[in-house]
Amino acid sequence: MPLVNAKGEEIADAGVAGLRLTPDAKIEDIATQLPGAALIEIEFPKFRDGRGFTLARTLRERHGYKGDLRAVGHFIPDQFAALIACGFTSFLTPPEHTPAQFAAALREHRQPGQLLRRSLGRALEG
Template sequence: MKLFDLSGRKTLEAASPVPFAEWKDSQQGTAISLPQDVEVEELRPYLSSLTLIVLEFPVFRDGRAFTQARSLREYEGYKGEIRASGHLLPDQAIHLRRCGFDSVALSEDANVKDWEEQLGRYQFYYQNTAVSPV
């Protein structure tokens, strides 16, 4: 796996995420993987102790993780890193960033150049988002 920086921050969390159900029992570590069937509000008491939240995309057409990321940023005020993982396409790069994702976990054979090109595709947006443009 290689990490692709969407945020321009260049310092990405290297911790290995623990599944949320497992982490919730022990609360050991600062990185979790959140499945799509968990409501973001369940994280509210723990957000200050988490540095990385990985949101899963089981298939590229399942966009629930976009909503989770936006909720974490906009409604919960989460400041740590949000990483996308799973089946993603370079075409989704701008949408990921605008919803609050900082990074993407890419497969080793992914073409990073495709992801970089997509981030530079548009320079102006009509809608506000959960995060400021980079």
């Protein structure tokens, strides 16, 4: 599975130690670890699960997290622009999609689909 940056370019994984959050993670439980974490991976168990978007926005906006936020798991190229908008900076692309598909999605679809708009709307309200 290739690792890509927010521009859709493949990058090498530097092997940085960090935290991995599941969609049901409580940020309060890891808040003391945030200042020392260079990387936080957020899992997407299925592409229709938008909780990872909310976690990313919360980490960036409420907790001021400045490190690398990496999306891992099942997300689709159509969600790439929304992932970036929520603060993700790197992505472990799912095996069923190539980095080129994500780069193309970013160029072609500047606006997220309706499902993502609803997910982002809920994230912004919270």
